[in-house]
Structures are given as structure tokens and as C-alpha cells.
Amino acid sequence: MPEDERKVCRCVSEVLPAIRMLVSKDNLKTLKVRRNGLIEYFCESPRNQVAIAKPFTPDAIVYCKSNYLFLNDETPGQVLENAEELIPGFVNKFGYLPKVLLIKGIGLVSVGDNARQCDTILDVFEDAMKVAFLSQSFGGAHPMTQAQIEFIDNWEVENYRRSVAAGNASGRVENKTIVVTGAAQGFGEGIAECLLREGANIVVADLNEEAGRNTVGKFNGLAKSNRAIFVKTNVSEISSLDNLVQETVCHFGGIDCFISNAGVLRAGGLEDMTPENFDFVTKINYNAYFYCTKVVSQVMKLQTKYASSDYFADIIQINSKSGLRGSKANFAYAGGKFGGVGLTQSFALELAPFRIKVNSVCPGNYYEGPLWSDPENGLFVQYLNAGKVPGAKTIDDVKAFYLAQVPMRKGCTPGDVTKGVLYLMEQCGETGQALPVTGGQVMLN
Ligand SMILES: NC(=O)c1ccc[n+]([C@@H]2O[C@H](COP(=O)([O-])OP(=O)(O)OC[C@H]3O[C@@H](n4cnc5c(N)ncnc54)[C@H](O)[C@@H]3O)[C@@H](O)[C@H]2O)c1
Known part of the structure; x- marks a missing residue:
């Protein structure tokens, strides 16, 4: 046989x-x-x-x-x-x-x-x-x-x-298939976990295979009748994104929401920033958002063509408060994120006739995540060692300095961002927006 x-x-x-x-x-x-x-x-x-x-x-x-x-x-x-x-x-x-x-x-x-x-x-x-x-x-x-x-x-x-x-579980995104790039750790992992708990099938699309597989193992331990899979993906390569779509379709049949979350940060002012670092940050935070939307919108257009008229697909970019306000000595990151809002608005205009909404969420800092709290390379340790915060002697001093800049005196969590994501998915009266989730640190005009 x-x-x-x-x-x-x-x-x-x-x-x-x-x-x-x-x-x-x-x-x-x-x-x-x-x-x-x-x-x-x-x-x-x-x-x-x-x-x-x-x-x-x-x-x-x-x-x-x-x-x-x-x-x-x-x-x-x-x-x-x-x-x-x-x-x-x-x-x-x-x-x-x-x-x-x-x-x-x-x-x-x-x-x-x-x-x-x-x-x-x-x-x-x-x-x-x-x-x-x-x-x-x-x-x-x-x-x-x-x-x-x-x-x-x-x-x-x-x-x-x-x-x-x-099974009879019913969550807010029950049976939707949601791809989250960069979901092996950090914000992506947290957002994906919240959405999994709300009943979605999750695709963890990340370059880091070991962390991605561990995350998916943990997710499948939490899942009810839904499932999570890992697909090794480099968001800055179209062929890798084509493979991501193919694997997702084979496992779940389609893509209801694509969350473009993978992002990198290389800080530096005009004197320190190298063209190589600038290109690296721009390629992943800005260009790759275009690559992702180019590839995934094809599947979504096919879906909405055959779906009932009340079905909408979503593309959601995890942007940053630095996409709404400049960031000192961090222009490669802020520039790419500002550009991301321009892409969101333009994609939204192009894809609205196909019932595909495109929005960004702009989180504030996630202090508990690895970017800030990694004990060796986290930004708290880096900023303490570099003396970036005047008078700070401990990590807690650095943390207190940053929290003091947030009117609500709290960092942004994956749970906060997911509430924004769920709002954007559930509504069908808005597209092309950049939704701040910053504890009041950045307010829209
Ligand atoms: N952490 C924060 O305070 C903060 C604040 C605002 C916005 N954001 C945004 O949230 C997103 C996630 O940030 P984070 O702090 O969780 O980052 P992180 O560094 O903790 O995780 C990023 C993940 O993306 C993956 N990744 C990197 N390059 C990739 C590529 N080319 N292809 C596929 N995967 C790749 C990494 O392997 C990692 O798992 C980013 O877009 C970031 O700009 C973060």
C-alpha cells in the first residue's frame, strides 16, 4: 500500500x-x-x-x-x-x-x-x-x-x-485562522496566545525555529478544539511568505486575519547609525509589511469573492507609538514605523472594495517583554549601563523614569494590544486607522 x-x-x-x-x-x-x-x-x-x-x-x-x-x-x-x-x-x-x-x-x-x-x-x-x-x-x-x-x-x-x-467552545475569534509574524516571543507571542484563548487557529510565523516550536507546543497545550502550527518564515523574503501561505492553507483552509508583527530595533543617532543597520531595520519593519500584504491579500481577495457579503478579512500591522511621534536617536525605527502608517492607509484604500480591512495598532512600550526586560541584552540593562537615564543606579530607577512618561503609569501589555486587535476585527465600519494603545502617552489630533 x-x-x-x-x-x-x-x-x-x-x-x-x-x-x-x-x-x-x-x-x-x-x-x-x-x-x-x-x-x-x-x-x-x-x-x-x-x-x-x-x-x-x-x-x-x-x-x-x-x-x-x-x-x-x-x-x-x-x-x-x-x-x-x-x-x-x-x-x-x-x-x-x-x-x-x-x-x-x-x-x-x-x-x-x-x-x-x-x-x-x-x-x-x-x-x-x-x-x-x-x-x-x-x-x-x-x-x-x-x-x-x-x-x-x-x-x-x-x-x-x-x-x-x-467541541462547543466559543470565543470571540472562534475558528478564525490568524497568522502572527514574529510570534515566537514578545508581543507577537502574547497577542497570539490571547487570540488562541479566544478560539482562533494560530500560525506562528517566525525566523527563530526553536523558540517558535516551543511556543506552538505551549499553545497546543492550551488549545481547546483549535490548533496552532509553526511555519519557519522570513518576512523579508517573498518566497518564504509564499510558503507560509501554502502551509497555512493546507492546515486551516485560508487566512482570516494576518498580523504583521515581526519587527527589529537598532537604535542610534546620525553619527552612529550605519547604512547597513538602517537598511536592516527598514527592510523588516517597512518593506516586509509590503511583502506580507502583497502575498496575503491574494488569498483574502479570493475568500471575499466567494464569501457571504458580511464576511471581512483583516490585515493588522503592529506598529508603535514611534510611528506617530518621532523618537530621539531612533530614527531608523521611527521612520519605518511612520512609513508603515502610510502603507496602512494606502493598502486600506486599495483593498476596501475587496472587503479587506487594513489597520495598524500602535502600542506603547512592553516593559515585561524580552526587548526591555532581557537580563543580558534588554533595553533596561543597556540604558542603565549607557547612563542614558540621569542619576539612575538600578534597573528599577530606569523603569520608574520610563513609567513616569506614561499618564496611566503602566506599560503596554499583549492583552491591551489584543483588545485593540479584537476591536479592529469585530467592527466593519473602519479601515486605514492607526490605533494608539499607549496609556495616554501619545494622543491623536
Ligand atoms: N516591545 C515593545 O516595547 C514594543 C513597543 C511598540 C511596538 N513594538 C512592536 O511590536 C513588534 C514586536 O516587538 P517585540 O518587542 O515583541 O520584539 P521581539 O524582539 O521580542 O520579537 C520579535 C520576533 O520577531 C522575529 N523576527 C525578527 N525578524 C524576523 C524576520 N525577518 N522574519 C520573521 N520573524 C522575525 C524574532 O525572531 C522574534 O521572535 C515589533 O513590530 C515592534 O516594533 C514593540
């Missing part, structure tokens, strides 16, 4: 985000793709699909229902054209949405109420494929009879089991 992993076609990003919307007219679904030698055997040949058209076991019906949709078209355009007719037809005929799709070139696709359910559907249906494949040596497959199928399909206990397996 062929069981080796096979590559999913790159065209998956041109198909699945649209199909996810076609099956999400009432509730947002999660889709997941699996492809290996066995799946390919059935996926690429309508003749072989006959053997898996009906369930073999009651369990298969409980988790996958008893009818499946096979899409055998050659091009993404044809698949979508057919899916637009076949999915409503399927619902009309059977009274429920398909939970299992087999798409030529792509593979086995589960349609779940959440990510956990998607895994179960894939496992159970792949088992059915194994039965169908192996039974060829014993005279062929023997599916359940129509009477048996109908009995199970309407079995109350089984319906109950199905609803329990689906």
Missing part, C-alpha cells in the same frame, strides 16, 4: 480559500489537506473512487457522514466553477454539508467545525481508504447497505457523539 507523503500542488492556495467560503455560509469552517501515496491513488482516478463512495463502518458515518464530494477537474478555475454548483447541490440532496472532499491535484480535504474535528475526519476517512485498497486482494470492498447507513445517519446517540467530538 503506498503510504509515503506526497507534495500538495501549489494551486491549493487558488482553490481551498474559495471552497472554505462556499461551505462557510452559516458558520466559519476549517479545512485541512492530507496527501500521500494512498490518497493519491484515489484522488487522481475517478475509477478508483467507486470503492470509497460509501462508508464501511458506523464510525465513518459518525465523523465523515455517508456521502462525499469528488472534484475531478483539471484546473483551479474548473474546480471552483464546479464546486460553486456541486456544494449547494450536495446540501440540497443530503441535507448537510460535505465533510470529506477529494480534489484532484490537491488531495483529501476535511471540512470541520474546528481544527480538531478536521484531524479526526482525515484519520477516519484514510482508514476507509486503507480498507478499500487492501480489500482488493479479498474480492473487493463491501460497504454498508443503504438501510444500515440511513439507520446510523439518523441515530440520535451518534448525532450526540458527533456534536461532542465537534
Whole structure:
């Protein structure tokens, strides 16, 4: 039996985000793709699909229902054209949405109420494929009879089991898929954790593989029926972002919100700043926000084209108070962040007709995060050692100096920023804004 992993076609990003919307007219679904030698055997040949058209076991019906949709078209355009007719037809005929799709070139696709359910559907249906494949040596497959199928399909206990397996958690971003760049640590990690607790599927997209995988391990320990994955990503490379989109679509079926958070800081005045450091900061804080939006907006445009008219996608940039007010001896950072607000406004104008909102959140300083509090390289230690704060003898003195500049006398936390993010996602009356979350340190005109 062929069981080796096979590559999913790159065209998956041109198909699945649209199909996810076609099956999400009432509730947002999660889709997941699996492809290996066995799946390919059935996926690429309508003749072989006959053997898996009906369930073999009651369990298969409980988790996958008893009818499946096979899409055998050659091009993404044809698949979508057919899916637009076949999915409503399927619902009309059977009274429920398909939970299992087999798409030529792509593979086995589960349609779940959440990510956990998607895994179960894939496992159970792949088992059915194994039965169908192996039974060829014993005279062929023997599916359940129509009477048996109908009995199970309407079995109350089984319906109950199905609803329990689906989970019943409901958060403010339940079942949304949210990509957070730079989420291995710091603000990104904290924001991603808050959103995970609100029910989102999270993609941690970070250069730092070790920290990113640890963060995702922790997230999956906290998750209910949602899931987190890590995708090693360099936001300053388009090819890496293409891979991020492909992986996200294969795991969750689309992207509802993209949070451009990865950022770097190299402080310095005009005499110290090198062109190399200036370019480095600009490339990640400014250019990469353009790269991210260029790549992710394609998927989002496809989604909103096939979604109901009340569906909006979001791109949210984590900017800074330094994007609203100059920062002494820190112009590479402030300049890139100011530019980010210009990009946000311009992207918002371009993407509004596609129901994609684009906004920035401008946090104040996150004093508990590693940027400030790292015991070796944190800004508190650096500023103490450099004598930047007059008269400061301890880290607490440096901290007190900075807190004194905040009217609310507190640093900004990931929880504060997430409240801003949730507001921006939930509303649909505003785009192109830069929302300060600074404890009153920066106020808008
Ligand atoms: N920490 C603050 O006080 C503060 C205040 C205002 C705004 N911000 C903004 O918040 C965002 C996060 O800052 P932070 O303090 O959490 O930073 P951090 O240094 O703690 O974390 C940044 C993360 O981004 C990742 N990263 C760096 N370059 C990358 C790249 N090219 N591709 C992918 N990932 C990359 C790092 O590996 C790291 O995990 C930044 O945009 C920053 O400007 C931070």
C-alpha cells in the first residue's frame, strides 16, 4: 500500500480559500489537506473512487457522514466553477454539508467545525481508504447497505457523539485562522496566545525555529478544539511568505486575519547609525509589511469573492507609538514605523472594495517583554549601563523614569494590544486607522 507523503500542488492556495467560503455560509469552517501515496491513488482516478463512495463502518458515518464530494477537474478555475454548483447541490440532496472532499491535484480535504474535528475526519476517512485498497486482494470492498447507513445517519446517540467530538467552545475569534509574524516571543507571542484563548487557529510565523516550536507546543497545550502550527518564515523574503501561505492553507483552509508583527530595533543617532543597520531595520519593519500584504491579500481577495457579503478579512500591522511621534536617536525605527502608517492607509484604500480591512495598532512600550526586560541584552540593562537615564543606579530607577512618561503609569501589555486587535476585527465600519494603545502617552489630533 503506498503510504509515503506526497507534495500538495501549489494551486491549493487558488482553490481551498474559495471552497472554505462556499461551505462557510452559516458558520466559519476549517479545512485541512492530507496527501500521500494512498490518497493519491484515489484522488487522481475517478475509477478508483467507486470503492470509497460509501462508508464501511458506523464510525465513518459518525465523523465523515455517508456521502462525499469528488472534484475531478483539471484546473483551479474548473474546480471552483464546479464546486460553486456541486456544494449547494450536495446540501440540497443530503441535507448537510460535505465533510470529506477529494480534489484532484490537491488531495483529501476535511471540512470541520474546528481544527480538531478536521484531524479526526482525515484519520477516519484514510482508514476507509486503507480498507478499500487492501480489500482488493479479498474480492473487493463491501460497504454498508443503504438501510444500515440511513439507520446510523439518523441515530440520535451518534448525532450526540458527533456534536461532542465537534467541541462547543466559543470565543470571540472562534475558528478564525490568524497568522502572527514574529510570534515566537514578545508581543507577537502574547497577542497570539490571547487570540488562541479566544478560539482562533494560530500560525506562528517566525525566523527563530526553536523558540517558535516551543511556543506552538505551549499553545497546543492550551488549545481547546483549535490548533496552532509553526511555519519557519522570513518576512523579508517573498518566497518564504509564499510558503507560509501554502502551509497555512493546507492546515486551516485560508487566512482570516494576518498580523504583521515581526519587527527589529537598532537604535542610534546620525553619527552612529550605519547604512547597513538602517537598511536592516527598514527592510523588516517597512518593506516586509509590503511583502506580507502583497502575498496575503491574494488569498483574502479570493475568500471575499466567494464569501457571504458580511464576511471581512483583516490585515493588522503592529506598529508603535514611534510611528506617530518621532523618537530621539531612533530614527531608523521611527521612520519605518511612520512609513508603515502610510502603507496602512494606502493598502486600506486599495483593498476596501475587496472587503479587506487594513489597520495598524500602535502600542506603547512592553516593559515585561524580552526587548526591555532581557537580563543580558534588554533595553533596561543597556540604558542603565549607557547612563542614558540621569542619576539612575538600578534597573528599577530606569523603569520608574520610563513609567513616569506614561499618564496611566503602566506599560503596554499583549492583552491591551489584543483588545485593540479584537476591536479592529469585530467592527466593519473602519479601515486605514492607526490605533494608539499607549496609556495616554501619545494622543491623536
Ligand atoms: N516591545 C515593545 O516595547 C514594543 C513597543 C511598540 C511596538 N513594538 C512592536 O511590536 C513588534 C514586536 O516587538 P517585540 O518587542 O515583541 O520584539 P521581539 O524582539 O521580542 O520579537 C520579535 C520576533 O520577531 C522575529 N523576527 C525578527 N525578524 C524576523 C524576520 N525577518 N522574519 C520573521 N520573524 C522575525 C524574532 O525572531 C522574534 O521572535 C515589533 O513590530 C515592534 O516594533 C514593540
